[in-house]
Amino acid sequence: MSVHQWARQELEACLERALERGFDPLLSLRALLSEAVEMNRLEREVADLAQELQFLADNLDPERDYAFMRP
Template sequence: MSATEIAKRHFSAALVDATSVGLDHDALCRSLLGLVVSKYLENRSVSDVQSELRFIADNCDPDTDFAFMRP
């Protein structure tokens, strides 16, 4: 099982839990993102975490290729 498969399984379960208690999915995602950032900061510098988040934000459009990809 890959890290992505594990994350997807737990994320799906968290969405089901949030729905069952009437929580907004955006609120859940913000909470999970905060937990991920906190975990990153245990072993990574603030600038490294900011760089990671910036890369994800800059490349989150599913209809756009990554800048480093070739056609």
């Protein structure tokens, strides 16, 4: 299992527990995202984190090619 597969399983489990508690799914995902960014900020340089977040934001559309792809 890759770390990304593990992370997806953990996130799905967290979201399931949030739904069991009656939390809105979108609000729960936003809260999880905010906390993940905050925890990253404590471990990384802000500029590095901002660059990664910008890359992810620029490539949200699955129909669009990545802004940068290695050959």
